[in-house]
Amino acid sequence: MIVNQFSCRCRKRLKALGEFTVSVKRLTGSRIREKRLDQGLRQAAVAEAVGISPSYLNLIEHNRRRIGGKLLSDLARVLSVDPVMLTDGADSDLLDQMRSAAATLGPDAEIARAEEFAARYPGWSALVVAQARRIAALHEHTLALTDRMAHDPQLANSLHEVISAVTSIRSSASILVTQEQLDADWQKRFHQNIHKDSLRLADSSEALIAYLEAPETKLEVAQSPFEQMEAALALRDYQLEQLEGRDPDIAELGQEMGLTGSSLRLFDAYARQYQDDAIQLPLAEFSQAARDLDYDPSQLARQFRVDFATVLRRLASLPSHEGHPRMGLAVCDASGALTFLKPVPGFTYSRATDACPLWPIFSALSRPTQPIRAEVTLPDAGQTRFMCYAMAMPKGEQQFDVIPVLQSTMLVIADPAESAGFSIPVGGSCRICPRSDCATRREPAIIGLAGAAGL
Amino acid sequence: MGKRVLLIEDEPNILEAISFILSRDGWTVHTHEDGETAMKKVEGFPPDMIILDVMLPGRSGFDILRDLRASEITKDIPVMMLTARGQEKDRELALRLGANHFMTKPFSNAEVRDHVKELMGA
Numbered sequence: 217m218i219v220n221q222f223s224c225r226c227r228k229r230l231k232a233l234g235e236f237t238v239s240v241k242r243l244t245g246s247r248i249r250e251k252r253l254d255q256g257l258r259q260a261a262v263a264e265a266v267g268i269s270p271s272y273l274n275l276i277e278h279n280r281r282r283i284g285g286k287l288l289s290d291l292a293r294v295l296s297v298d299p300v301m302l303t304d305g306a307d308s309d310l311l312d313q314m315r316s317a318a319a320t321l322g323p324d325a326e327i328a329r330a331e332e333f334a335a336r337y338p339g340w341s342a343l344v345v346a347q348a349r350r351i352a353a354l355h356e357h358t359l360a361l362t363d364r365m366a367h368d369p370q371l372a373n374s375l376h377e378v379i380s381a382v383t384s385i386r387s388s389a390s391i392l393v394t395q396e397q398l399d400a401d402w403q404k405r406f407h408q409n410i411h412k413d414s415l416r417l418a419d420s421s422e423a424l425i426a427y428l429e430a431p432e433t434k435l436e437v438a439q440s441p442f443e444q445m446e447a448a449l450a451l452r453d454y455q456l457e458q459l460e461g462r463d464p465d466i467a468e469l470g471q472e473m474g475l476t477g478s479s480l481r482l483f484d485a486y487a488r489q490y491q492d493d494a495i496q497l498p499l500a501e502f503s504q505a506a507r508d509l510d511y512d513p514s515q516l517a518r519q520f521r522v523d524f525a526t527v528l529r530r531l532a533s534l535p536s537h538e539g540h541p542r543m544g545l546a547v548c549d550a551s552g553a554l555t556f557l558k559p560v561p562g563f564t565y566s567r568a569t570d571a572c573p574l575w576p577i578f579s580a581l582s583r584p585t586q587p588i589r590a591e592v593t594l595p596d597a598g599q600t601r602f603m604c605y606a607m608a609m610p611k612g613e614q615q616f617d618v619i620p621v622l623q624s625t626m627l628v629i630a631d632p633a634e635s636a637g638f639s640i641p642v643g644g645s646c647r648i649c650p651r652s653d654c655a656t657r658r659e660p661a662i663i664g665l666a667g668a669a670g671l
Numbered sequence: 672m673g674k675r676v677l678l679i680e681d682e683p684n685i686l687e688a689i690s691f692i693l694s695r696d697g698w699t700v701h702t703h704e705d706g707e708t709a710m711k712k713v714e715g716f717p718p719d720m721i722i723l724d725v726m727l728p729g730r731s732g733f734d735i736l737r738d739l740r741a742s743e744i745t746k747d748i749p750v751m752m753l754t755a756r757g758q759e760k761d762r763e764l765a766l767r768l769g770a771n772h773f774m775t776k777p778f779s780n781a782e783v784r785d786h787v788k789e790l791m792g793a
Binding site: 372375380383390391394395405409413 | 779
């Protein structure tokens with residue numbers, strides 16, 4: 217019964233999502249709803265003020281009716297905003313990223329005026345976000361280099377060689393200079409030692425320079441390797457046709473996508489997984505089955521006799537230009553660190569900030585191998601909802617006396633048409649989350665948010 | 672015969688240079704190059720002081736120092752550690768394990784001589 221109800225809801229939702237595109241139309245409705253809720257106005261009151269029915273306003277607010285012209289101007293007047301703020305205002309992803317940037321780097325930023333700033337200066341806002349991302353990537357590289365300096369055995373050995381040779385030369389030379397009445401045998405011996413150590417110093421210095429100048433040490437400062445790979449995949453809408461066929465050249469494909477160094481190695485692992493998934497779930501067959509079964513991961517897993525996580529990954533890679541809904545995907549390891557992120561509007565994470573632990577991707581880690589379905593709601597004015605499917609599975613081969621390492625995978629479908637009944641109130645990260653009654657709060661919210669929450 | 676210094680260091684030319692300058696100062700210097708057998712050497716021939724390199728083949732100077740401080744025979748022998756790594760955490764570890772002094776390479780001969788004198792109470 218529950219499955220049937222869900223299936224029905226899912227059908228309606230997917231009908232809506234099938235028509236969905238990231239457009240001004242959709243965002244305008246969401247902005248109208250946000251502005252109205254911000255001002256504590258009832259839907260019926262606003263509808264009456266502009267001469268439409270509450271149900272029609274509801275459709276507009278959920279981006280299911282186009283809006284423009286006089287009606288848009290009237291709504292803007294009632295909501296006391298410039299019409300441009302409703303049509304061209306900053307989208308919630310940009311705002312989230314600006315707030316994350318402020319939480320990380322700018323505690324004195326006027327958070328409450330972020331939307332106004334983004335609407336008036338979209339170019340500068342994008343620059344703020346880009347710079348925050350660049351700083352985060354640089355920070356990650358600095359940590360990686362520090363770690364490398366401290367723990368890389370090859371570097372440690374090279375430095376040890378150099379310093380040992382210098383110590384020996386310094387000590388031997390000092391003896392030759394300061395010791396009077398040094399007999400000829402000792403003089404010859406220390407000269408030979410200096411000569412040998414100088415050759416050794418030259419060799420070890422050359423090796424050290426060659427090592428530090430190796431191609432893989434070049435800084436990739438624009439984004440972290442994860443972000444580079446994800447950006448390259450996003451350019452192809454996460455579709456890798458080459459990997460749907462047999463014997464693709466993964467390295468060549470990665471290079472074609474402009475990946476190098478660490479991001480290329482990450483892509484290698486991603487592509488191998490993609491290829492395995494494609495073999496188990498051939499695109500044409502899976503695409504049709506996904507439509508037939510209302511994108512129900514559980515039924516798809518049963519039909520194809522594959523594990524749940526494989527279905528989640530494959531669903532996320534279905535081509536949206538063929539009418540499939542846009543679905544987000546997140547993968548994290550047992551520490552909660554995101555190892556892959558395919559965003560959908562509203563579902564974005566900054567790797568620089570700690571994520572909300574209430575997302576099902578994290579709760580799945582405490583219930584390995586159990587498929588989880590849960591609706592979640594964001595704390596934004598529009599109360600954005602997502603349907604999430606998640607599962608944590610042991611990664612790699614199972615062996616005796618080896619503790620399995622878990623990997624959690626979550627599929628995210630934005631804006632389900634109807635509520636599943638119960639929705640988990642989640643956030644982005646504590647620092648930008650206004651929820652005041654959250655038991656999982658780690659730190660107080662930054663100032664400027666409505667109802668900024670403390671611990 | 673002067674007091675005995677045991678120098679445990681795997682770099683032969685550093686070993687020779689330090690041995691030379693300490694011998695000239697009147698100390699009786701014995702040398703050993705291997706970490707694995709260093710404790711046997713010390714217990715079989717307890718010196719008055721030990722100069723101990725951190726990076727040794729077989730066993731690290733930190734491990735040897737830990738054993739030196741745990742042994743009734745060697746626990747009170749002054750130990751000066753030598754290392755090519757000048758990181759504060761290494762210095763702290765050495766001192767916490769009971770080193771009497773910690774010297775970072777490249778050091779000067781004068782520094783070595785001064786600290787040996789100090790630790791020998793000369």
